Amino acid sequence: MHEMSLMESVREIVEQTASQHGARRVTAVRLQIGALATVEPEALRFCFDVVMQDGVAAGARLEIETVPGSGWCWDCGEAVAIAEGGAGCPGCGGYRLEVTGGGDMRVKDIDLGPEQESSTCA
Numbered sequence: 001m002h003e004m005s006l007m008e009s010v011r012e013i014v015e016q017t018a019s020q021h022g023a024r025r026v027t028a029v030r031l032q033i034g035a036l037a038t039v040e041p042e043a044l045r046f047c048f049d050v051v052m053q054d055g056v057a058a059g060a061r062l063e064i065e066t067v068p069g070s071g072w073c074w075d076c077g078e079a080v081a082i083a084e085g086g087a088g089c090p091g092c093g094g095y096r097l098e099v100t101g102g103g104d105m106r107v108k109d110i111d112l113g114p115e116q117e118s119s120t121c122a
């Protein structure tokens with residue numbers, strides 16, 4: 001499953017961040033998912049529980065934020081919003097679009113245990 005391998009890399013980021021801060025617990029993980037990323041939030045939630053179960057983030061809250069898609073239309077010669085994967089340019093209806101944002105998933109930030117400050121993961 002695609003989401004499972006994504007979540008494995010999220011776990012690595014979470015565990016690295018926790019150990020850098022000397023934290024033993026992670027209470028929440030916030031992910032940003034681009035509207036154009038081929039990721040199912042429900043599948044991610046399922047994978048999160050499975051992948052995190054024995055680690056520092058066991059029982060942590062998963063928050064998912066959706067980021068709108070954006071791109072460059074070669075026909076209009078300008079930046080445009082892209083509603084979803086496979087959608088055309090809102091200006092000209094064309095498909096000569098290059099995705100510039102919202103095409104991937106990343107860890108936005110991680111809340112460490114109660115005795116630690118929350119940390120932003122660049």
Ligand SMILES: [Zn+2]
Nearest residue numbers: 073076089092
């Ligand atoms: Zn266009």
